[in-house]
Amino acid sequence: MTPPLYDVAVVGGGPAGSAAALALRRHSPDLTVVMLEAGDHRGLKAGEVLPALAAPLLDSLGLGAKFAAEAFTPSLATASAWAGESLAERHSLFSAAGHGWHLDRARFDRLLADGAAAAGVDLRRGWPVAGAAATPFGWRLRSAGGAVLDARLLIWATGRSWRLARSLGAGVTAHDRRAAFLRFFADAAADGRTLIEARPEGWWYTADLPGRQRVIACISDAASARAARLRSACGWYGALAATRHVRAVLGDGAVELGAAARPAGTVTLAPVCGPGWFAAGDTAFAADPLSSRGLVAALRSGIFAAYAAADACEGRGRQAEARYAWLLAQDLAQYRDALRRHYAEAADHADQPFWRVAAEEIGPVRHE
Numbered sequence: 167m168t169p170p171l172y173d174v175a176v177v178g179g180g181p182a183g184s185a186a187a188l189a190l191r192r193h194s195p196d197l198t199v200v201m202l203e204a205g206d207h208r209g210l211k212a213g214e215v216l217p218a219l220a221a222p223l224l225d226s227l228g229l230g231a232k233f234a235a236e237a238f239t240p241s242l243a244t245a246s247a248w249a250g251e252s253l254a255e256r257h258s259l260f261s262a263a264g265h266g267w268h269l270d271r272a273r274f275d276r277l278l279a280d281g282a283a284a285a286g287v288d289l290r291r292g293w294p295v296a297g298a299a300a301t302p303f304g305w306r307l308r309s310a311g312g313a314v315l316d317a318r319l320l321i322w323a324t325g326r327s328w329r330l331a332r333s334l335g336a337g338v339t340a341h342d343r344r345a346a347f348l349r350f351f352a353d354a355a356a357d358g359r360t361l362i363e364a365r366p367e368g369w370w371y372t373a374d375l376p377g378r379q380r381v382i383a384c385i386s387d388a389a390s391a392r393a394a395r396l397r398s399a400c401g402w403y404g405a406l407a408a409t410r411h412v413r414a415v416l417g418d419g420a421v422e423l424g425a426a427a428r429p430a431g432t433v434t435l436a437p438v439c440g441p442g443w444f445a446a447g448d449t450a451f452a453a454d455p456l457s458s459r460g461l462v463a464a465l466r467s468g469i470f471a472a473y474a475a476a477d478a479c480e481g482r483g484r485q486a487e488a489r490y491a492w493l494l495a496q497d498l499a500q501y502r503d504a505l506r507r508h509y510a511e512a513a514d515h516a517d518q519p520f521w522r523v524a525a526e527e528i529g530p531v532r533h534e
């Protein structure tokens with residue numbers, strides 16, 4: 167039997183993939199779009215503070231009202247003990263863009279994916295793409311379970327999973343070995359701020375989550391995490407107890423819901439697009455969480471990738487690829503400078519292994 171042929175297959179149904187699929191349907195309603203998501207948009211996920219800059223992007227996707235109806239918790243301030251022990255606070259009240267939000271990430275990702283489905287995207291949950299092969303008409307995708315479908319173009323948005331790199335002829339470069347050691351809590355005291363604290367082993371952050379939940383994470387690197395034993399509950403709680411500000415907001419009645427370790431370093435892809443495919447979100451360029459740029463960048467690059475894919479479907483693939491690669495390269499250049507400066511500012515710990523490496527410039531990146 168001949169597999170179904172779509173104009174565009176979006177692989178990965180996170181924020182980047184959903185934004186791409188939705189923007190395609192809004193921009194080019196004649197194109198048929200399928201979105202293939204390995205999971206089911208449930209469960210605990212890192213990446214929960216949505217900056218205010220996301221609001222116009224959600225509006226442009228037609229999701230502004232639905233997002234408002236979710237009533238996610240406003241993120242009113244960021245407080246950081248970074249260049250010294252005392253807290254410096256930045257309040258959203260004084261920001262022209264207004265406040266951001268503390269998300270329930272699974273609920274946010276579902277909102278976006280369901281919005282894409284409502285706009286006519288064929289959403290397939292539980293469809294982990296295991297391989298992509300070039301064909302005379304585009305691509306043939308194969309799921310881990312053996313299902314097959316065809317598409318003229320691919321938008322590759324599988325987050326920090328680069329399984330398709332070899333099939334698409336792209337190279338992945340990890341620039342450091344940073345990771346996040348997270349724990350989620352229920353019945354936690356609300357605080358309204360995102361709190362950041364530099365410590366010798368790395369830096370900690372904590373944020374409210376909807377429903378009186380809270381996430382606390384330590385970002386460290388492989389060697390410092392091993393020395394501080396952050397993978398074990400005993401080491402992690404011991405290091406938390408040595409923080410001054412982060413431990414104080416947890417409150418006495420909080421109950422741990424679960425723990426996770428997630429890669430959190432800078433990873434780049436080269437090239438970020440090629441004949442018949444465009445990478446978006448973390449897949450194109452995964453940033454250190456210190457930059458707070460992940461979700462906005464995922465939405466924005468998803469939208470750009472949709473425009474590029476629509477141009478490519480109309481026979482302007484070469485121009486679309488060149489413009490898309492240029493846009494993403496601009497983003498990366500700004501990020502590299504800012505990240506090095508931010509890490510260098512935490513001078514109190516400059517002699518510690520984590521901070522010595524973090525303050526170095528991330529390596530040269532080839533972008534074509």
Ligand SMILES: Cc1cc2nc3c(=O)[nH]c(=O)nc-3n(C[C@H](O)[C@H](O)[C@H](O)COP(=O)(O)OP(=O)(O)OC[C@H]3O[C@@H](n4cnc5c(N)ncnc54)[C@H](O)[C@@H]3O)c2cc1C
Binds near residue numbers: 212214325327455
């Ligand atoms: C510890 C930590 C904290 C962070 N905090 C913040 C924050 O506060 N604010 C912020 O803006 N950003 C934050 N980020 C970054 C943010 O989470 C990411 O940038 C964002 O999730 C990227 O969206 P994405 O759609 O590119 O990828 P993802 O959100 O990872 O989505 C990718 C999707 O692809 C699916 N998938 C993977 N492989 C396949 C496959 N083979 N086939 C089909 N589907 C597949 C996955 O199931 C997933 O649904 C944080 C990141 C980390 C690690």
